Amino acid sequence: MDSKAGDLFSAEPADAAESGGVMGRLWLPKGLSPSVAKEWFDRRRASIRPWAGFVDHRKFTKPRNFGELCQRVVRNFDTYNSNYTFIFLGLILYCIISSPMLLIALAVFVGAFYIIHLKSLESKLVIFGKEVTGPHQLGLAGAVSFPVFWLAGAGAAVFWVLGATMFVIGSHAAFRELEGGSEMEELFMEPV
Numbered sequence: 001m002d003s004k005a006g007d008l009f010s011a012e013p014a015d016a017a018e019s020g021g022v023m024g025r026l027w028l029p030k031g032l033s034p035s036v037a038k039e040w041f042d043r044r045r046a047s048i049r050p051w052a053g054f055v056d057h058r059k060f061t062k063p064r065n066f067g068e069l070c071q072r073v074v075r076n077f078d079t080y081n082s083n084y085t086f087i088f089l090g091l092i093l094y095c096i097i098s099s100p101m102l103l104i105a106l107a108v109f110v111g112a113f114y115i116i117h118l119k120s121l122e123s124k125l126v127i128f129g130k131e132v133t134g135p136h137q138l139g140l141a142g143a144v145s146f147p148v149f150w151l152a153g154a155g156a157a158v159f160w161v162l163g164a165t166m167f168v169i170g171s172h173a174a175f176r177e178l179e180g181g182s183e184m185e186e187l188f189m190e191p192v
Contacts, residue, residue, distance in 0.1 A: 044082045044085055044086070045082070047081070047082040048082045048083055048086065049079065049080055049082070049083055051083070054080060054083050054172075059176055059177045060175045060176055060177070061175065061177055062175065063174065063175070069174055071178070072173060072174055072175075072176065072177070072178055073170070073173045073174055075178050076172065076173040076174075076176050076178070077173055079178075079179065080172070080173070080176075084169045084172075084173075087165070087168060087169060088161075088165050088169070091161050091164050091165055091168075092161055095157050095160060095161050096157075099152065099153070099157060101148075101151065101152035101153065102152045102153070102154060102157055104148065104152065105145060105148040105149045105151075105152040105154060108144075108145040108148045109141055109142065109145035109148075109149070112140075112141040112144040112145050113137070113138060113141035116132075116137045116140055116141055117137060120132065120137060125137065127140075
């Protein structure tokens with residue numbers, strides 16, 4: 001199957017200057033490259049609020065009512081978005097590192113994907129008379145490694161990470177006082 005210019009996945013990098021060695025030879029979704037990921041990470045890192053202020057226990061109080069709780073959650077999500085992103089990534093990393101079986105499952109997935117990709121570079125990968133495209137190769141690697149993910153308890157790990165993230169971030173967003181609180185109260189006051 002020929003690679004088209006408008007194709008979401010491509011085997012060849014769009015620009016030879018972007019190829020960057022081995023990563024340039026691997027097909028990635030357009031718009032997702034090591035440089036784009038690094039730029040996103042750098043933007044997030046630059047917009048982090050100071051961690052000392054983020055965890056300052058003197059700034060945590062119980063909201064007076066449900067309206068204030070909702071207001072805090074929305075504003076704190078906006079204010080501490082990058083901090084929350086790094087907490088989420090840290091919980092994912094902790095979960096992966098603390099589970100040897102999950103590390104093995106990820107290694108099996110990456111290995112299966114790499115082997116399938118190498119086979120497709122040698123010649124077109126054909127299964128049941130149909131050529132296997134890039135996204136289907138990724139699905140095939142997932143299917144091959146699915147039993148290992150099942151044994152490793154990947155589903156439980158995903159729900160643990162989501163639950164821990166919602167608890168930690170939700171608690172912080174709900175109980176952290178808003179910065180510039182008096183200004184915010186004046187904005188939401190209505191004349192009676």
